[in-house]
Amino acid sequence: MDFSFTEEQNMIRDSLSRLIREQYDWETRNKVIASESGWRPEMWAQFAELGLLMAPFSEEDGGLGGNAVDAMVVMEEFGKGLVIEPYVPSVVLGGGFLKHGGSAAQKENHLASLMGGEETFAFAYAEPTSRFNLNDVSTTARANGSSYVLNGQKAMVYGAPWATHLIVSARTSGERYDDAGISVFIVPKDAAGITTRDYPTMDGFRASEIYFENVEVSGDSMIGEEGKALPLIEKVVDEGIAAICSEACGAMQIANADTIEYAKQRKQFNVPISTFQVLQHEMVDMFIAHQQSVSMTFQVTMRLEEDEATRKKAASAAKVQIGKAGRFIGQAATQIHGGMGVTDELRLGHYFKRLTLIDSQFGNVDYHLRRYTSLAEGQDLSAAAE
Amino acid sequence: MNLEFSPEENAFREEVRSFIEENYPEEIKGKDREELTKEQFVAWHQILGKKGWSVPSWPVEYGGTGWTPTQKYIWSEENARADTIMPLPFAVSMVGPVIYTFGSQEHKDKYLPGIVDGTTWWCQGFSEPGAGSDLAGLKTTAVRDGDEWVINGQKTWTTLGQHAEMGFFLCRTNPDVKKQEGISFILIPMDTPGVEVRPIIMTDGGHEVNEVWLTDVRVPVDNLVGEENKGWTYAKFLLAHERTGIAGVARSKRGIEKLREVAAMEHDNGKPLIANPDFAEKISQLEIDLTALEFTELRTIAGMQKGKGPGPESSLLKIKGTEIQQRLTELTLEAVGNYAAPYFRGFPTDGDNVFPIGPDYAHMAMPNYLNMRKTSIYGGSNEIQRNIIAKAVLGL
């Protein structure tokens, strides 16, 4: 058993946290998220230079030979700094589709430029009424000779305003909620027939609604086999879950540290409010919630390569823990800060917002409890039948 | 024991309901507070003022309605049902009662009419950066200079102070006595030189609170309400008034109805979210908590009918009322799913094809969730309320 990081992973952590400390200070971040474009391409280029974008790829794929643990390290630092650049959309999700499902030619065409930061990806899967269900796909891809024609709307696509390419889930056959019949495509965002509405999110990112109107893509742009993409989507999304769980742990760490610091400084009734036992116990519970979340993030990250059922359960279990802990920590930290907690002036509020919305990304607590339950029941039943 | 309303009470409900239907301004129907201009904010207050219903709890001689507690309860239920924008508490429930109870005849003549008819906007200048839960630790000073008070200090969290014509302030007038005994209650016109209001932006992006800086602000000595150094007594009186109705039962009932509507519109795997038993049970649990609170409040009201004032038990209403309001926003946030995330203030407003992102009911879910965290912090935080019950009710 070993929960330690490799030397490379420690180096990534150190250089990234230095970069964030030096160039991602609070004021700069706020200026950036309020700016026209909402991000810093030059920061993305620096991430590429540090090797972050190639860290979780194998050497055959041109990467540094790392894996999901590398993404976990990166994302924890992102969570601490509330970094908004699109590591999850582009590297974890976009890169995930390419590395697990991409053909030799697709890897050749896109992986190097993804790792170099020249191409950025976003994953367009949700639809206006699909909620968290990955199989709820109404966007269609109709075969037309050797190409496909896409029609439909994708919703809440994080990172899309900054993407050069989209990974799009679309139905090549079957009915709206069918597991079978879903395919994924690599689509250049400037393809004819795509329009977008870009907007900021409450947690400082940018996202898009994307409309496809007779968008023609070549057959080569399909990742994997026609109609069989759902298992791949689930795998990649589970990796996305592991990544944002780690991000949440970073955010929780700062929210907790800021709260402890504030409680020690803030005096009422001539004493620091940290001396009130009711607040002490609350901070202890925040500490416990963070520790349990870190453990669950290890748990899911270490199980991503196991069999499908184990991986899915691990991801759902982690997401439930993180969703609950994030909500509890966000609320408790706000409460202990008193009025200061509900202002936009302290960075705490921004951590609270991110922790809140992480719950609804890739399925909330209820969704994953249900998924976990159905997987756990399935296993028990098959075990009992044996 | 009897849960029925009397025929008179039912007739009263009818009267109130049709008055609201006929008179509530069309242009503010269904709007969130965040979207309102100052004029829209006071529109309903002013209509009620003309009708004589803007200050139901006041003594009749100052404009009150003389309603029984049950009638007042019906009144707030009907307003909640219609989602009206009610008058803010600062004038009606705070400074008004202080003035008619402790103020001079001149104060009453000068200030009460503007409160009744909704033409004077009042803000509350109590809290300071260093004096929140420990309000008596406030440092703003008022020093007498001839016929004037000269006031210096900083207030904060002043709700909607940007709109206010008048503010009621707690100031230290004697630094040499026990801290509760050296505080005075002073009225300050907000356009007095030296008063500066600076916005504080909240996590939801809204401008709801302010800092108020007071630098050599001079007001006539007559602006002192009641006796010098008795301000703490008036403040405690005022806060007790604030706590009545703080449970917000009627509003929360309406909130649960709206949540059910949202959950019926949201789809989860081909079925309405409301058909998901897990989610439906969460709403049921909330409604059960609310029913418990409602009956606790009704018991309090019944006690008040018999002349028992709400004691420290009102802290219970505050704690449970705010917890329920917060839970309501939490479940609404869960209900809207992905569309909690778009920041509505940042929606594209250019081009000729402007329409909102996601369904209408989703826009305010996240801002409301963030905003309502305030309810367990202000009006005496829920920790402080628990301290009150521990001490004053349980004798711990």
Ligand SMILES: Cc1cc2nc3c(=O)[nH]c(=O)nc-3n(C[C@H](O)[C@H](O)[C@H](O)COP(=O)(O)OP(=O)(O)OC[C@H]3O[C@@H](n4cnc5c(N)ncnc54)[C@H](O)[C@@H]3O)c2cc1C
């Ligand atoms: C949105 C909003 C609007 C407001 N509007 C107004 C207004 O219009 N006018 C006005 O004067 N004020 C207003 N307030 C101020 C409000 O009354 C104070 O925020 C409140 O009294 C708490 O004070 P504080 O923010 O300084 O928190 P603090 O007093 O610093 O409290 C911080 C934390 O410590 C806890 N704590 C403090 N003392 C104890 C104790 N003895 N035991 C256990 N826990 C304790 C608190 O519960 C809280 O969790 C408003 C506040 C908000 C958030």
